[in-house]
Amino acid sequence: MPASRQIHPLLSYQPFTMIEGIQNPSLLSWNIREAPSTVLVRVNTVQPPRLLRSHELSAPATRPPLTHLRIYCGIMPDSDAWYIETQNPSGVTVRNVLDAIYDAFKQPFSRESFNILCPKTQTIVLNTFHARVRAAGAPDLSRAVWEEGIQRGDCLMRHSWFGGLSLSFEGRPDMENTCILSVRRIDDEANLPSPTRVVPSPFR
Numbered sequence: 479m480p481a482s483r484q485i486h487p488l489l490s491y492q493p494f495t496m497i498e499g500i501q502n503p504s505l506l507s508w509n510i511r512e513a514p515s516t517v518l519v520r521v522n523t524v525q526p527p528r529l530l531r532s533h534e535l536s537a538p539a540t541r542p543p544l545t546h547l548r549i550y551c552g553i554m555p556d557s558d559a560w561y562i563e564t565q566n567p568s569g570v571t572v573r574n575v576l577d578a579i580y581d582a583f584k585q586p587f588s589r590e591s592f593n594i595l596c597p598k599t600q601t602i603v604l605n606t607f608h609a610r611v612r613a614a615g616a617p618d619l620s621r622a623v624w625e626e627g628i629q630r631g632d633c634l635m636r637h638s639w640f641g642g643l644s645l646s647f648e649g650r651p652d653m654e655n656t657c658i659l660s661v662r663r664i665d666d667e668a669n670l671p672s673p674t675r676v677v678p679s680p681f682r
Contacts, residue, residue, distance in 0.1 A: 491642030
């Protein structure tokens, strides 16, 4: 992406302009395992966080606008080959980016991909999946989440909060429509054992 291109402030990674007292390099507060409708924006410590407004969601994700954007996330075990893509012939919007990120991390994570993880990482991913199942609440909802299986979002482990997008691959024309997704850690996610006694595999 050319150096002259800029990412919308709502989406950009801003480690040097963090709001005092809030350790978040993004203006957005969003657990990317949750739907984009839950995204909150906080611009200062006085006003409480609020939902994004329609004009903010429809704003171009970059300036100048792009019709195609590819997003890499280095925390993923197969990050060299896996990426998120979003397209819009009228120009990719903030909403397009949020939807694409959410949809991408809802994708199933295959048994083959899981098997190449080290044992420690496998355990953390499984614990994250089990915590997500238990968080669904009612038994029928928990079972539905269980039956969906492990998702790519579970591979984020505790680093599931949006940290912003940054420009990448400067000087490479083949990567000019590419950026990097940063994620940040949360510390209140319990390591829960499997909430069910069912035998089926968590892979789909």
